Amino acid sequence: MNNVWFITGSSRGLGRSLTEAVLANGGRVAATARHPEQLADLVAQYGNLVLPLALDVTNAAQITEAVAAAVGHFGRLDVVVNNAGFGITGAAEAYTEEQVRSQLETNLYAPIAITRAVLPYLRKQRSGHILQISSIGGRIGNAGVSIYQAAKFGLSGFTEALAKEVAPLGIRVISVEPGGFRTDWASASMTFAPTIADYTAVNQRADYFASGDFVPMGDPAKAAQVLLDLVGHPNPPVHLVLGSEAAAFLEKADADRKAEFEHWLPVTLSTDHDEAGNFLDTPMGKLYLNNKVDHNASASSTGHLLSNNRAD
Template identity: 45%
Template sequence: MSKIILITGASRGFGKLWAKALLERGDKVAATARNTEDLSDLVAEFGNAVFPVELDVNNREACFAAVEKTKTQFGRIDVVINNAGFGLFGAIEETTEKQARDQMETNFFGLLWITQAVLPVMREQRNGHIIQVSSFLGLVSLPVLGLYNASKYAVNGLSETLASEVKDFGIKVSLIEPNGFSTDWAGASAFQTEPNEAYGPVKKAFFENATPDSWGKPESTAGAVLQLIDSENPPLHFLLGKVAYPAVKQVYHQRLNEFETWKEISAQAHGH
C-alpha cells in the first residue's frame, strides 16, 4: 500500500530528491516550500500524487495548517520528514543575535511546530513515523558551525525524548544524521557571519580539511531513506555517509575515556 508522506523544505536538496524517489515508487507526497513554484516540475511529472503546500516553517500557525491541509487532502499522514533547515557558517563570536535566532527558529522551532501539529493525527491513527533531518553535527561538533551544531544538538535531544513519549501510540521516531553532502546546504542555502580576522586560522584549517571525497553524493541517499521509511523497526539514530560513523565513533570513545578519568571526582560530588 502506498504511503502518505509530508516533507518540509522540498524545493531543493534532500527534500526534493527524496520526494521524487517516493513519488516514483507510487507514494503520495505533500511537499512544502516557501514558494510552491519551486515544486512545479514535480507537479508536472506526478500530477495529483504530489500536493504542493506553501509553508514558512517559522510560522507555527502555518505549520498546523499545512498538516491539516495534508490530512484533508489524503485522509491520513503515515510519515513526516522534517527536512527544512539551513547552515550558518562563522565563529560563535561573530554571530549576530538575529543570525543566532534565525538559525534556531528554522532548524529547531520549525521542526518542533510540525512535530506538534502531526502528533494528534498519528495518535488518532495509532501509527506513524516522524523522521527528523538532523546531522552528525548533532552528535559531534565542528568549528565554524557553532550555531548549526547547537540547533542539531537541540533537535536530537528533543527527538530522543519524543521517541520515549510516543512509542506506546505506535509512533516511531528517527533522526537522519548525514555528514556533509554536496547539496545547496553549504552553497546557495547557506549564510555567513561577518568575518573577524582573529578566527582566520581556524577557518582556514576547517576548509582545508574538507576534501572533495568527504562530501557525499546527495542522489545516493534516496535508497537508504526508502529503506528507513519501510523498516518495521527503524533506528532512532541513522547516520548517512561514510564520514559520519568513524567521526562519531572517535568522539564518543574520547568522551567515555574522559568520563572514566574523572569518574571518582564526579562520584564524590554526589555527597553520599
C-alpha cells in the first residue's frame, strides 16, 4: 500500500492509531497536529514517509498551507481523514458562547474547510477518499451532548450530500460513525459546561465521564485497520458505523423513528397541495431517484473487509 494519507489530529487517539497503521503498512502520511513534535518518534522510525505538519484546524490559513505542503512533499493526496475534534457535555442552555462556537468550529466547520481545500486536488486526479470521523452521535441524539451532536449531525449530513456530488469524479466520501472507543475522548479531551442542578440526567452523564469509570467498548487499533481496509474496498458505504455500542444505539433509534414516522404519516401527507401528483413522477423526484451513490457492498466482500478484525 503506497497511498498518501492526510490525517488531522494524528498525535493521539484514533488519529495516532491510524497514522501508525498506515505507516506500518507501507503508506505515507502527512500527519497534522497542534503540536507536531509529539510525532518525533514516528519521524525517527519512518523518515520522510511521514511529514509532521503544525495545524490548528480552526485556522483557515494553516489549512491552506498544510494541504499545499503535503501535496508539495508527496506529489498527491489519496486519502484525507478529518479526525481532529473533541467532546463536550452539559445542558444545552448551560454552555458558554465560547464553548458552543469552539465545538462547531472544530467538529463541523474545520472538516468542511479541509474538505473544500483538498477537493480541487482530488478532482484533478479523478480519485481519492475522504473519511470524515463523525460519531454515532451524528445519527442519534442523547441528553447532555446536544452541541457536540449538533456538529456531528451536520458533518454526517454534509458527507452524505457531498458523496453524491463527487462520486462521478471518482472521489469517495465516507462518514465514519463510531461509538465509544478507548481513546481520551471522554477523559483528557472532554470538556464540560457549567452545571445547572435541574438537569439531573445530564449531570449524571457528566459526572460519569469525569469520574474516569467510563470504559468504552471500542478498540482504536481495530478501527484503524478497518479504515485501512476501507479505502481498498471497491464499493465502500457512505455511512460506516463502528462498534457494538453504536450498532445498538442506531438500531433502537431507527426503530423509534420508523414507528413515529408511520404513526404521523397521514398528517405528513395531508399537507400536499390538492393539485399535487406523485412526487416521484415530478422532475425533482426523478432527479432525486437518479442522485444516489451505490456504496452498498455485497455480503461476501463485506465479510472479507471485516475478516481481519475478528477476535480469535
